[in-house]
Amino acid sequence: MSTSISMRRVYVWQLPVRLYHWINALCILVLAATGYLIGNPFALQNSAEAYLGYWFGTVRFIHFAFAFLFFFNFVYRIYFGFVGNRFAKWGNFIPHKKEQFAEMLQVLKIDILQTAQAPLKAIGHNSLAGVTYFITFLIFLFQSITGFGMYAAMSNSWFPSLFAWIVPLMGGDAYVRVWHHLMMWFFIIFAMIHVYLVFYHDYVEGRGTISSMGGGWKFIEKERLEKDVTH
Amino acid sequence: MSEHLPTMWEEIRARGYSRRDFLKFCAWTAAFLGLESSGIGQIVHAMETKTRLPVIWLHGQECTCCSESFIRTSHPIVGDIILDHISLDYTETLQAASGFQAEKCLHDTMTKYKGKYILCFEGSIPTGNDGVYCCIAGKTMESILEETAADAKAIIAWGNCATYGCIQAAKPNPTEAKPVQKLISGKPIINVPGCPPIAEVMAGTILYMLTFDRIPALDGQGRPKTFYSRRVHDTCYRRPNYDAGLFVETFDDENAKKGYCLYKVGCRGPVTYNSCAIMKWNNGVSYPIQSGHGCLGCSELNFWDNGPFYQHLASFPGFGIESTADDIGIAIGVATATGIAAHAVSTNIRKRKLVKKEVDVSRIKNIEKEGGNQDA
Known part of the structure; x- marks a missing residue:
């Protein structure tokens, strides 16, 4: 890194992206917690009669309610990938240029091998992060389809029944349930790595990665901005 | 004819x-x-x-x-x-x-x-x-x-x-x-x-x-x-216990005596489509859940391979007989946490110089600018 660093503010994450991010984070937190409970309910040893309680029903209700929020928030993000600014566009998530693949390699070198490298060019998502988020989008889709597929059996609404086809395709509710449950762990592990890497990049690069998801601004080296304004 | x-x-x-x-x-x-x-x-x-x-x-x-x-x-x-x-x-x-x-x-x-x-x-x-x-x-x-x-x-x-x-x-x-x-x-x-x-x-x-x-x-x-349009679970007379979160933990506990829900001891009612809870068996005498045993899911695809019968979550194929999705998830989670911790330590060792230099540079710059963070 050059000795004279001069940073400039860049507005990267627009409000819809930030809102999406935090709603999504909340949904995943709630869905994973309630989902885990649905799979492993508490052991209560009491003498209550069934009509006196409904806590498990409430846990399930919260899970289903947040599932709807999660899904429509996700649909909104898909839409915003077409109309948002250049950092929000779909091109960031699906690598299709040579330089994106080169950058993925560079990120791996910086993050895992921790070798000295030229600073990352990317202002928004780096290519590796973009691909990772694309994989999470696919898993969002998988969780939505399997979740609503299972929910369809206990709902008269037309919306969940749109996903009912997944159940026979996967060989019955038992299989759908196991996969839906396993993918919860993907979210938990993704969240661990994601949060760590945000702190890591913020610390190493000093670009304000953490706060960027709050206010939308990042701090980018002036030189970097002047060299390549088109990216 | x-x-x-x-x-x-x-x-x-x-x-x-x-x-x-x-x-x-x-x-x-x-x-x-x-x-x-x-x-x-x-x-x-x-x-x-x-x-x-x-x-x-x-x-x-x-x-x-x-x-x-x-x-x-x-x-x-x-x-x-x-x-x-x-x-x-x-x-x-x-x-x-x-x-x-x-x-x-x-x-x-x-x-x-x-x-x-x-x-x-x-x-x-x-x-x-x-x-x-x-x-x-x-x-x-x-x-x-x-x-x-x-x-x-x-x-x-x-x-x-x-x-x-x-x-x-x-x-x-x-x-x-x-x-x-x-x-x-x-x-x-x-x-x-x-x-x-x-x-x-x-x-x-x-x-x-x-x-x-x-x-x-x-x-x-x-x-x-x-x-076959409804699940055994949805028509089960023990369903109120499920919603109230009252579960049998083992087959010989107090909860089993009280007739609580068999969900946690592996009942397949929630994933099984059949009429057992409505029509029952042997001229309407009983059906498995009424007799204190979870549903095995016998009308579902591959129900023999979705075992063990007495645990809620099926064991996951390819990871040993008793390992469930949760066991796999916890193992990967622990491995990830260990990796993160190791990475954080190595970051502080290997990037110390770099970060220190940047901190120094920015300090000097800020002094030059007299605390000026006014971006043009």
Whole structure:
């Protein structure tokens, strides 16, 4: 890194992206917690009669309610990938240029091998992060389809029944349930790595990665901005 | 046909049943089929005008529990008329004929009622080693099925074997057993899964076809909607315990005595589509959950491989017998946390110089600018 660093503010994450991010984070937190409970309910040893309680029903209700929020928030993000600014566009998530693949390699070198490298060019998502988020989008889709597929059996609404086809395709509710449950762990592990890497990049690069998801601004080296304004 | 074939009503009458018994039977059938009250009239009319429904009932790789279940339907007319008298032109277990005579019976029915007979198939069909694991009269079950299915009006696949392969098709499936729907196409197939299916469900399915001369409404997996559209869980009398979060933890605990929900000891009710909780078994006496044992999911695909039966989450294929999705998730989670910790430590060692330099530089710059963070 050059000795004279001069940073400039860049507005990267627009409000819809930030809102999406935090709603999504909340949904995943709630869905994973309630989902885990649905799979492993508490052991209560009491003498209550069934009509006196409904806590498990409430846990399930919260899970289903947040599932709807999660899904429509996700649909909104898909839409915003077409109309948002250049950092929000779909091109960031699906690598299709040579330089994106080169950058993925560079990120791996910086993050895992921790070798000295030229600073990352990317202002928004780096290519590796973009691909990772694309994989999470696919898993969002998988969780939505399997979740609503299972929910369809206990709902008269037309919306969940749109996903009912997944159940026979996967060989019955038992299989759908196991996969839906396993993918919860993907979210938990993704969240661990994601949060760590945000702190890591913020610390190493000093670009304000953490706060960027709050206010939308990042701090980018002036030189970097002047060299390549088109990216 | 020149010969006079007796109608169903005439056959029933000949067996010594009164008109009253007959009408009760029709009302009973309508109730099980979930028909509206006008349906009773339709059944009475059908019974009075229709002749016997020719049925060929084949047994592949199976334990005969489907037949055993069927002969225990709660209404005697079903057993007497449908099974003994009316329909079965050929069935290995119950027919009087044997050897060449039995084979002749089969071929007579197939030629006489070409395109009209119903083929009921009980059991799975082994396809490994050219099908040697199940042969009758020198023919493999697969070729017998193909031959009889070719001119059948419709096929009823009895039980989990004929629908999904059941235990014969469970891993490692040594005989390469397959269900009917994997081998036959282009014919209407009605899947009536269960190990065995409930007697009334079997009787209801046949009686529906007899009465209305058409296939009952089927769901996406070819099962009659009347009987398989709801989960055992949704119709279970222990369901309030589930919603209240009252669960049996072990089979010998206080909660089990109180009849709490069996969800945590592996009940498959929430993933099983069947009528057990409504119709129950043995003339409505009980069903597994009522007897204190979780549902095994016997009407679902691969239920033998979705074990262990007494734990909620199935073990995950490829990760050892007892490892569930949670075990795998926790193992990966711990590995990830360890990796993160190691990475954080190494970051602080390897990037220390770099970060220190940047901190120094920015400090100098800020002093130069006199705390100026005013960006142009």
